[in-house]
Amino acid sequence: MSVLIKGGRIITAGDDYVGDVFVEGESVSLIGRSLDVQADKVIDARGKYVIPGAVDPHTHMEMPFGGTVSCDDFTSGTISAAFGGTTSHVDFCLQEPGQSLPDALATWHEKIERKKPVIDVGFHLAVTDLTKGGNLEDLAKAPDEGVTSYKLFMAYKGAIMVEDETLFKTMQVAARTGALVMVHAENGDAIDILVKEALAEGKTEPKWHAATRPPLTEGEATNRAIQLARIAGAPLYVVHVSCKEAIDPVARARSADWQAWGETCTQYLFIDETALDQPDFEGAKYVYTPPPRPKENQEHLWHALATDMLSVVSTDHCPFNWDGQKTLGRDDFSKIPNGGPGIENRLHMLHHFGVREGRISMNRFVELVSTNPARFFGMYPRKGTIAVGSDADIVVFDPEKEHTISARTHHSNIDYNLYEGTEVVGAPDTVLVRGKVIVENDELVGSPGDGRFVRRARFGEHLTGAGGS
Numbered sequence: 001m002s003v004l005i006k007g008g009r010i011i012t013a014g015d016d017y018v019g020d021v022f023v024e025g026e027s028v029s030l031i032g033r034s035l036d037v038q039a040d041k042v043i044d045a046r047g048k049y050v051i052p053g054a055v056d057p058h059t060h061m062e063m064p065f066g067g068t069v070s071c072d073d074f075t076s077g078t079i080s081a082a083f084g085g086t087t088s089h090v091d092f093c094l095q096e097p098g099q100s101l102p103d104a105l106a107t108w109h110e111k112i113e114r115k116k117p118v119i120d121v122g123f124h125l126a127v128t129d130l131t132k133g134g135n136l137e138d139l140a141k142a143p144d145e146g147v148t149s150y151k152l153f154m155a156y157k158g159a160i161m162v163e164d165e166t167l168f169k170t171m172q173v174a175a176r177t178g179a180l181v182m183v184h185a186e187n188g189d190a191i192d193i194l195v196k197e198a199l200a201e202g203k204t205e206p207k208w209h210a211a212t213r214p215p216l217t218e219g220e221a222t223n224r225a226i227q228l229a230r231i232a233g234a235p236l237y238v239v240h241v242s243c244k245e246a247i248d249p250v251a252r253a254r255s256a257d258w259q260a261w262g263e264t265c266t267q268y269l270f271i272d273e274t275a276l277d278q279p280d281f282e283g284a285k286y287v288y289t290p291p292p293r294p295k296e297n298q299e300h301l302w303h304a305l306a307t308d309m310l311s312v313v314s315t316d317h318c319p320f321n322w323d324g325q326k327t328l329g330r331d332d333f334s335k336i337p338n339g340g341p342g343i344e345n346r347l348h349m350l351h352h353f354g355v356r357e358g359r360i361s362m363n364r365f366v367e368l369v370s371t372n373p374a375r376f377f378g379m380y381p382r383k384g385t386i387a388v389g390s391d392a393d394i395v396v397f398d399p400e401k402e403h404t405i406s407a408r409t410h411h412s413n414i415d416y417n418l419y420e421g422t423e424v425v426g427a428p429d430t431v432l433v434r435g436k437v438i439v440e441n442d443e444l445v446g447s448p449g450d451g452r453f454v455r456r457a458r459f460g461e462h463l464t465g466a467g468g469s
């Protein structure tokens with residue numbers, strides 16, 4: 001099967017020109033100003049952007065958490081992703097208490113076998129214990145399986161939090177194996193005390209989720225992780241940076257050229273802490289962690305994205321239905337499962353409010369949602385760019401298409417949308433995963449199984465060669 005994408009504005013992190021892209025099989029085989037080739041399918045991209053498929057490096061599909069399981073599996077979640085222009089994602093394989101690390105990875109492989117994805121999928125290994133089920137030998141072997149990033153939670157005490165010993169030992173292993181260490185940076189001990197105090201005073205509503213996780217708990221843990229990673233000699237990636245207190249230590253590390261980087265997520269750019277005050281328990285929809293912050297943080301986040309102090313925008317897609325899942329915490333905010341949806345709307349929101357409103361360029365947009373995640377997580381240049389030999393993960397994006405974001409029309413299983421009613425201009429038209437059209441004319445034309453597991457390269461190494469594995 002060959003596809004010719006004609007006359008679009010081809011935009012990568014570094015380029016912006018009008019031309020044709022010829023796809024043979026799973027990869028890009030020719031790019032030129034005006035290609036004279038026969039193709040099985042021709043896509044007229046005049047007036048549209050032709051951009052590399054977005055890479056979402058932070059998702060939680062079908063994840064047991066907070067006494068329930070996130071409500072998208074790898075089929076529903078990746079269909080939702082595809083409609084939003086995301087063609088690969090890296091999901092957190094979460095080690096259960098007492099489970100060995102190979103078993104944890106096997107569990108996640110079973111999930112993508114049972115509920116097959118429509119886009120490509122990689123795994124991070126989320127280490128929760130290195131004494132009962134987990135051990136350092138197994139941890140060191142994960143990169144051989146194409147799992148080249150380790151994730152640690154410095155919060156969620158009594159559940160998946162690790163103490164500094166496990167964090168530091170994992171960093172030492174990463175320094176040897178070439179894995180990238182990822183941290184959820186919050187001081188889980190301090191938060192645990194603040195939560196208990198609030199509940200003892202009868203403070204049970206959703207807004208106390210934010211009040212018991214003040215920005216400094218994120219700032220402290222971010223700085224601690226950065227310094228521990230320096231001691232261990234491991235590269236570090238701080239997930240879901242939400243506030244100035246955490247931007248500052250990341251920015252300091254970036255300025256000093258330390259091996260530390262940070263991402264933020266769409267929701268922190270648009271939703272502030274007042275969302276938690278919505279009546280009738282609607283505020284529970286915004287209980288994700290770190291919590292929505294005071295509004296002034298949003299301009300700091302945009303500024304950090306524009307100046308390369310933050311390097312990626314991900315979604316932290318971790319959907320729990322309001323009805324039946326969020327409501328588990330009706331009488332106690334600490335029992336509301338933490339997480340929010342968003343895998344479908346990252347490009348919509350970032351293009352409209354970032355590019356159209358002049359906060360970031362189109363090149364930077366591509367870099368933040370596609371190229372940088374591919375680079376950090378060992379998928380570049382097979383993914384994250386449009387170049388001869390790269391996987392033909394391509395989005396034909398119509399910058400003038402009008403779209404109203406709503407739970408009524410989104411493709412995730414979740415019963416609400418964080419951006420309900422937002423009208424955006426600019427949306428994906430056609431989405432290809434390794435040369436196969438997955439979404440066209442607002443219809444799913446791909447099928448479960450079109451997506452594959454990606455064996456990722458180690459940090460700093462390139463992933464070359466065609467196709468998934």
Ligand code: URP
Pocket residue numbers: 060184287288289290316318338339340
């Ligand atoms: O609230 C969130 N973010 N839930 C998912 C787990 C995590 O902390 O990323």
Ligand code: ZN
Pocket residue numbers: 184239240289290
């Ligand atoms: Zn987290």
Ligand code: ZN
Pocket residue numbers: 299300301303304
């Ligand atoms: Zn700032």
Ligand code: ZN
Pocket residue numbers: 058059060316318
């Ligand atoms: Zn997360």
